[in-house]
């Protein structure tokens with residue numbers, strides 16, 4: 148039977164799968180139904196993770212999200228993320244357990260390891276996809292990943308001519324469905340032929356800025372745009388940061404305010420920044436460029452404050468507030484600081 152391999156990412160310290168792994172497993176499982184509907188072709192989903200061990204809870208969740216097989220590529224050298232060792236170990240396993248499709252997470256580690264693997268396998272890689280599907284062409288079922296192109300102006304569906312067909316997908320692109328049978332079965336593979344790594348981990352430093360702006364579980368995101376610039380100072384950005392602290396929200400921003408130095412890069416939301424799926428996303432002084440929209444459009448409720456009643460952002464908003472965002476921030480700040 149054909150297989151879709153999901154390259155899962157693990158938190159190597161806590162030995163558990165990252166959420167994005169479950170997102171990709173759920174999506175892969177839904178693709179198996181599409182393959183069956185379109186061409187009566189059967190696929191299985193194999194979740195593959197590289198680590199020295201993995202916790203039971205993660206294995207069970209992988210099955211519940213839709214995996215048919217769970218494989219742990221296990222070795223003491225996989226305790227730490229050495230990109231060459233990870234890539235070589237995966238390639239060794241793959242060459243003995245081939246599949247037609249591999250889906251990788253477009254996380255910082257996934258973006259490093261995926262091209263190394265596809266180069267070794269001499270196949271193409273469609274990066275940063277926002278959609279994965281099967282289509283039928285010339286009576287053949289084809290894996291059809293879609294990604295934004297020309298600065299998000301167009302969506303391109305790219306079909307690789309080589310096998311395996313590979314794609315990377317950003318976290319939060321697909322939702323997780325824990326609806327399948329829970330199991331605790333692990334297929335263990337111990338790689339043998341990787342080269343000794345040429346790097347050595349000297350120390351690990353926690354990046355506080357990344358942590359502070361980690362949008363993974365953000366319920367409320369207050370996002371600031373160029374409309375908040377006031378006399379070329381950060382006054383309104385600082386006020387918004389304080390409001391966010393008071394209500395337990397995260398602060399996001401557009402690339403324009405990052406490029407101009409008003410906000411750190413880690414806050415950038417959009418095509419070249421983070422993707423957020425907040426319960427409530429509020430845009431203050433943001434025009435609504437497609438590159439920004441692609442990073443926040445999956446939020447549950449979108450509120451936009453813009454002085455221009457024709458601003459593009461309003462097309463994507465559930466609540467439209469035509470007003471001066473600075474006055475609203477002043478009022479919110481005064482109210483919450485009482």
Ligand SMILES: Cc1cc2nc3c(=O)[nH]c(=O)nc-3n(C[C@H](O)[C@H](O)[C@H](O)COP(=O)(O)OP(=O)(O)OC[C@H]3O[C@@H](n4cnc5c(N)ncnc54)[C@H](O)[C@@H]3O)c2cc1C
Nearest residue numbers: 372373374401402403417418419420432433434439454472
């Ligand atoms: C390849 C590429 C990748 C990109 N990636 C990203 C990305 O990841 N994320 C991203 O955000 N952008 C990205 N961009 C940039 C993007 O195209 C826009 O330039 C940017 O998002 C605009 O930021 P902005 O909305 O803050 O500024 P502007 O477009 O200048 O909009 C400011 C808005 O504020 C409003 N305004 C002004 N004063 C007030 C006020 N007092 N109260 C309320 N509203 C007010 C204005 O009406 C306007 O709508 C990318 C561009 C390219 C080419």
